Amino acid sequence: MNYDYDFLIVGGGLVGGSLALALRDTPLRIGVVEALSEAERRASPASGRTLALSRGTAQILEGLGVWQEVAPKAMAIRHIHVSDRGHFGKTRLHASDQGVDALGYVAVARVLEDALERALEGLATARFRPARVIGLKGGRDGICATLRRNGEDFHLTARLVVAADGGNSTVRNLLDIEQDVRDYGQTAIVTEVRTERETNFTAYERFTESGPLAFLPLERKKCAVVWTLKHEAADELLAQSEAEFTANLQAAFGYWLGRIKPDSSRQGFPLKLIRAERMAEERVVLIGNAMHQIHPVAGQGFNLGLRDAALLAERLFVQTAFGEDIGDRSFLARYAEARHSDLGRVVRFTDSLVHIFSSGFPPLALARNLALIALDRFPAAKRLLAHHAMGYGIRL
């Protein structure tokens, strides 16, 4: 069978774009289908979200040649300060204690998207954009995708389709892959504030009765705020005037950074844990948010998705070098198996954080405080926490 492409990446977002870039030095013929035009992507409010990036992510991005462009616009996190509002427990982590210059980084998604876009522009990779995959027809030998562009449909064939089309994945829906959905009943409010005091490369995580509140340093005196609350409380805060909202945010966060002033609009993101029941099918594999959408409390969604892409690129590279079929079912099953434990660990870690740190239940609040005090006193426990922050995400 003659294929138009060796493989098609559906979704040219952060994860799909990174995968295309990771495979630039292979002889594979790659097509990337992206629903949004470049102008739409740049104008999208979602591009304004702030991402906490682990050191591992920075290293992968460096290998892709994009970190060099992102680093000057990213803020290093040298300290993490964790506290519990209205309770006594708190702990601090310092990069210097771990012998590193940063525990992780903070960057606006748009900065990363722009750097990826520039790197992709120079490649031979075929890009269909704006175009949307609306149909898939699989067979033993290949897969045929139907694309819709400017109201017209056309077909492309490939050995493998990689679904990197986000939480509402069309590919996953077309294949009827069921999802395990856990609704946390929470919304993350995302905004930015100016601060009176210098952020001093410090990320703050504060556990409040209403939910965890993160202040991530964006500039010397500017922070990105992620406040996770029950839907009703979030709706109320989202509807408030700027002055009312700022007063409530200040009360919840305290004066660790002095007075705060709003510096952007507010956006609400409903939070769910969504995991597809299967990562791979005959000639199709799911990566990034198409496979898993996790609570941003631990700041791990993109970090995890990038590791999906990095391992898939490595495996595809080897499979191609041996002249084997990249759409082979057992090859894809082995890849899925290799990703299983990382995904399971991150989901369990995030899930327990949401549970423990969103609880106002007194025994849990007490346990959480004791844990924070213990962490602050025992270097070994702190090292473990720092290891999580550096490898698996920043927010605790």
Ligand SMILES: Cc1cc2nc3c(=O)[nH]c(=O)nc-3n(C[C@H](O)[C@H](O)[C@H](O)COP(=O)(O)OP(=O)(O)OC[C@H]3O[C@@H](n4cnc5c(N)ncnc54)[C@H](O)[C@@H]3O)c2cc1C
């Ligand atoms: C409030 C919030 C805070 C977060 N904070 C962090 C953080 O601190 N650290 C972190 O690591 N992660 C964080 N995340 C998670 C992170 O944003 C996601 O995990 C990451 O963006 C997923 O990337 P993706 O490429 O898999 O999916 P997406 O970014 O959703 O990209 C999917 C792409 O596919 C395209 N597409 C969709 N359907 C089709 C179709 N049918 N055909 C063609 N193209 C299609 C879309 O246009 C889009 O460009 C946060 C998320 C939220 C909501």
